[in-house]
Amino acid sequence: MSLEDVAQRARVSPATVSRVLNNLGVVKSSTRARVLKAIEELKYYPNVHARALAGGVSRTLGLIVSNLENPFFLDIFRVLEQEAHAHGYEVLVANTDYDLQWQNSSVKLMLGRRVAGLALVVSEIDPAVLDELEQRKVRAVVYDVGSPRRGILSIKCNYRKGVERVAEYLRSMGHKRIAFVGHHTTLGPLSDRKSTFIDVMQRYGPDVQFTTVADSDDYAGGRRAVQQLYSSNFRPTAILCVNDFMAAGVLRQLRDMGVDVPGQVSVTGFDNITLSEIVYPALTTLHIPRDQIGRQIFAGLTEPKPSTKVPQEIIITPELVVRESTGRAPTES
Amino acid sequence: MSLEDVAQRARVSPATVSRVLNNLGVVKSSTRARVLKAIEELKYYPNVHARALAGGVSRTLGLIVSNLENPFFLDIFRVLEQEAHAHGYEVLVANTDYDLQWQNSSVKLMLGRRVAGLALVVSEIDPAVLDELEQRKVRAVVYDVGSPRRGILSIKCNYRKGVERVAEYLRSMGHKRIAFVGHHTTLGPLSDRKSTFIDVMQRYGPDVQFTTVADSDDYAGGRRAVQQLYSSNFRPTAILCVNDFMAAGVLRQLRDMGVDVPGQVSVTGFDNITLSEIVYPALTTLHIPRDQIGRQIFAGLTEPKPSTKVPQEIIITPELVVRESTGRAPTES
DNA sequence: TGCTCTGGTGCAAGCGCTTGCATTATGAGG
């Protein structure tokens, strides 16, 4: 059942049906009504592929994320989707599960779909992909990774500032033995957070001791990280986690081990996902405005005239949200 | 940059390039190598739309869910996606946000995309949509909603059994004042859970008192439901929640109100999402095997010969998972 | 009445790919 069928039933040409469908050109209102009726009766819906093929570009946006399970990515997706729907776009997600190869083929697939714009919200990126996008002049936005390119909007988060804020806060609460719980990855923004942590700690001098541990980027990883941490002799009074998801695992493991939070140990997260309010004790964390990011991604993907001259960059500074999981360092050693 | 360009560069016809791309027919290995080289050099990727248009069906599965934010749906998506990738399919998600109208247009869009199969994992459904799918002979799977149709696999969860198990368990722990925290919706499986609850309670006779409250299907809704509950005179010793997400809100609100769980009140959830292990106290809940469901959806969508004669139905029985949020009813009144 | 103008509509050429069939290399057997 195709445009043709509708046309026949309404006794007009396919072209006219197309015009009615797309509100293009001028169609006599009586004709339009006839066509609409035929569409209704036949329960006609257009073939997306034919439309895209004939029409050139689509009103579809592509979003590629590393891990939809992480609420951070999910939130961005939802905001983007909401924004897109409000403007008559739709969005296609692809999940790479941190697999660069899969990411690569996802990008190709998206381009093969002739998306109107492509957003990459991932933890790592192959520079060749960016080269490709730049060269093909695809409208694109990347979050958090890669160096700026012409015509590709780059949204970044100032992790240094964020980590500094947390560190500053913890020190102001008297913490002098601080641990960082991170992710295995050596690439991307997650390792930025770690190296920044080390920088900041070193700047504090010998007065403050610190260590870092790493495990997988999720709840179970958080639990294991704590076990690993406590299997050494280091007894932190504060644990800074690379994201909220891990922090939830950390909290849980500490509770299971009978360690009081924040009485004995303070814990902080990163991202301020919904979960951070739900866990007990509610997590002190750094807020990253996902709604704002989502909206900016949409804007970058659809803005009529992306200044292709200068690489654009937007920097976002996270803000500290103090909840229940942090407090003054215990006085006794 | 199209098939044509590749063909030219490899000095073959477009047809041959197509054959190489799809591993169809016989191509001399030297020719194949030449084509592959050209593809590589040109960084060619096929136009998905042209391919779908010319080829007829695609290897794309459609999934329509009510609310991706709910980890239950998300988990199903992930399993389905994983399964799909393993078999060379890809999956397109659409989020309806509980909006029936949006669901309708999503279905049309999916069909317009000529998906190989369409899964509907939603809380409510317009029977007309099912009629449509049945009539158009689209391969489809629905979870939890709608009456069985020819050629549409229907996967259901035996909520009655589930609710009975929870109720039975709570009664065995001595609970006699039980509240049900549900969702506003009057349609679909969520209201099934409620009506089953009422049935079961009534069967217990005057010995057991009960009530129900309803709010939105999320964390905040759970909190509000507790406030609403306690603004009445009813003081339950157990609260049965329609899903884990709401239960998390319930737990939190109770803690804020100084009510001890499970000392004073036992709380149960539904679904056994990851969150139920993370909250404190860890939630007693009903496990619904999302991985199994996801796999069955995939199978139903791709099985070579769906018996179009008899409507197929699969029933899943949830199992009780006892964690920390439940215990014996307090002895004092 | 004959002319131009314009709102409405139809025609037909693609968009980039697949695929059945025709056609041409290729090599084995006579």
Next chain:
DNA sequence: CCTCATAATGCAAGCGCTTGCACCAGAGCA
């Protein structure tokens, strides 16, 4: 060296839609 399967490849017709352009009927004007 020719014949004829058979293996490789090319041709061309679509797939269902959009869109520039041609066309036609009336309205308005001289």
